[in-house]
Amino acid sequence: MSTPDTTQLLLDPRRGARAMLLSLTCFSGNALLLKDLASHRNIDPWMSLTFRAAVGLLLTIVLFAPAGTLRLRRSFQSWLLASRGVLGALGTAAYYTTIGPLGAGKATLIGNTWAIFAAIMAAFVLHERLGLVKLAGILLALTGLSLLTGLAPGTMAQFGHHEMIALIGAVMAAAVVVVIRQLTRTETSATIFSSQCIYALLLSLPLAAGGFTTLNLMDVTLLTAAALCASVGQLAMTEGFRFLSVAAGGAFQMTVPLVISLSSIALFAEPFSVAQALGGVLVLWGSYHTVVGGFSKKV
Structure with a gap:
C-alpha cells in the first residue's frame, strides 16, 4: 500500500469509501481464489503470478497509455523503477507461494506486517520520524x-x-513502499505499477511455461478472475486514498486481512489457535497505528 500525498488530498468520504469497499472486495476475492486454485485445482503459484502480471500490465496499458501517463521503457532505464519492479515481483511471489500451505488468512496477516518494516526502513532511508504512536x-x-x-x-x-x-x-x-515514496517525485502511478507487472512477468513466465498445456477452461477463468481482482483492487485502493484521510483509508485496508481470515476459516476451514487469533488481532492493531501514526496530526 503506497502512502498518499496529504497535500493533494481532496476529501470526499463517500467516494473514497466506495472505492475502498471495492478494493476490499477485490483483494479478498483474489486471496480466496488463489487459495482455491492452489489447494483444490493444484495450480502452480507461478502460473497465478503470470496471469496477475499479464492481466495487470494489459489493464494498465488500456487505461493509461491513451492519456500518455504510461512510460513502459522507464522500467528498464531507471534503476529505482527496476528496483521497485524486482522487489515487488519477489514480494508478490512470496505471498502467492505461501497462500496454499499457510492458508489465505495467515499468509495475508504475515504479509500485512510490511507496515512496521516500512516504518523502520523509512526512518533510516528517508529520515522519517518514529513517534511514540508508531513505536x-x-x-x-x-x-x-x-x-x-x-x-x-x-x-x-x-x-x-x-x-x-x-x-x-x-x-x-x-x-517497495520506501522506493515508491521516492519514485512518486518523478514517475506517474501508472509507470510505477507497470514496473512490477513487467518484472513479475519476467520472473514467473519461464517457471510457469510448462503448465499452460494442462490448464482447462475453468482454470483459465479462475486465474483471470483472480488477476482482475488484484489489479482492480490496487487501482481502487489508489483511488480511495485520493479522497480519504490516511487514517480512514488505513482503517479500510487493515480490514482486508481480517475479512480474508474470516472467509478462509468459513470456506476452507483454515485453523487458528487462540494464540494465533490473538496474534492476528495484534498484527492488525499494531500495523494500523504504524501506518497512521505519522499522519494523524496532519489530516
Missing part, C-alpha cells in the same frame, strides 16, 4: 507476529520455511 504500533505488531507464527526466543529451529518466506515477502513489500 507502540511496531511493538504490538511484532508481538502479534510472534504469536501468529509461533516464533519465540529459542524456537527459530522450528520456524517453518513457509512462514519465513511470507516474512521475507513482507520485508520486500516494505522496501
